[in-house]
Amino acid sequence: MKPGGGSRPVVIVHGRLEDSASPDEKDVLVEVEVVRGALEALGYATMVLPIGLNLQEAAAALTAASPALAFNLAESIDGRGSYIHLVPTLLDSMGIPYTGATCEAMLLTSHKLLGKRVLEAAGIPTPAWLPAAQAASAAPSFPPPWIVKSVWEHASVGLEDSSVVSTPGQLDQEIHRRAKRERVEHLFVEAFVDGREFNLALLGGARDGEPQNLPPAEIQFLGYPEGKPRMVGYRAKWAAGSYEYDHTPPSYEFADQDRALAETLVGISRACWKAFELRGYARVDFRVDAAGRPYVLEVNANPCLSPDAGFVAAAARAGLSVEDVIQRIVADAAIPGGRACR
Numbered sequence: 001m002k003p004g005g006g007s008r009p010v011v012i013v014h015g016r017l018e019d020s021a022s023p024d025e026k027d028v029l030v031e032v033e034v035v036r037g038a039l040e041a042l043g044y045a046t047m048v049l050p051i052g053l054n055l056q057e058a059a060a061a062l063t064a065a066s067p068a069l070a071f072n073l074a075e076s077i078d079g080r081g082s083y084i085h086l087v088p089t090l091l092d093s094m095g096i097p098y099t100g101a102t103c104e105a106m107l108l109t110s111h112k113l114l115g116k117r118v119l120e121a122a123g124i125p126t127p128a129w130l131p132a133a134q135a136a137s138a139a140p141s142f143p144p145p146w147i148v149k150s151v152w153e154h155a156s157v158g159l160e161d162s163s164v165v166s167t168p169g170q171l172d173q174e175i176h177r178r179a180k181r182e183r184v185e186h187l188f189v190e191a192f193v194d195g196r197e198f199n200l201a202l203l204g205g206a207r208d209g210e211p212q213n214l215p216p217a218e219i220q221f222l223g224y225p226e227g228k229p230r231m232v233g234y235r236a237k238w239a240a241g242s243y244e245y246d247h248t249p250p251s252y253e254f255a256d257q258d259r260a261l262a263e264t265l266v267g268i269s270r271a272c273w274k275a276f277e278l279r280g281y282a283r284v285d286f287r288v289d290a291a292g293r294p295y296v297l298e299v300n301a302n303p304c305l306s307p308d309a310g311f312v313a314a315a316a317r318a319g320l321s322v323e324d325v326i327q328r329i330v331a332d333a334a335i336p337g338g339r340a341c342r
Contacts, residue, residue: 205328
């Protein structure tokens, strides 16, 4: 029997939003409508449940709904990315099957430094890094350029041109700028790989149990002037009409000389899926240096499913409709069985 059959719905859960929510946070509402439309086209009954930090209230609402399955779209709770794992933890505790990564995998991939440790343990290359609190007192041992990033925040929140620095003085200044918004303990410094950027989407739910690699995408930096960091910052993702937004289109075409690189990226992305024990869907972001060496920037266990997002575009290139994608994600749902995060 498929989830959502009879009177038991698939409940689409997402983080509750305030009216003042930023564009990256509000994008989840677009995802909700895409997922709801696809599920209903597939014959599933649905309901939508925003969740805040009152988990008792959320648990009561879930109990009343008695869902057959939860489709987890929670990327933050009350605007805090550090709480992303709370929804799968709650669903585990209630024995409700849910889509996407388990609470353990969600925590490990969302905390970028924990994620880097998993990558390193698995022998997967990732740029050198240092907690910002240490970098503020002594320059990193690895050479510049450096980039200051958030440990928790996704969607390139906080990333601006000034995030890429080349001197200890610039690094100290950028850490102080970012610390006005986030605690310094929630920032880290990473070696900036000045090269090409790729992302590889993976989709679960295949009959053989293995993830399917969707066509790789390269982010192009068209017309970027000398000295402007080639990176996908916040403006490139969310500021429609900005220079960065208009000059960073993805390309799915690979020249013959890049075929070996594409195969290497596919292999590494599958190793990431295995290392984090992912389910449903994921996206792995890469930088490739001038020598052709790839580095994993991060593993996104719940990539955006909006119509204009890279995951849906990659699926379309593979001949998959949105309904195909959602059905596959549902087919790979996590079934709780004593695995709750504690």
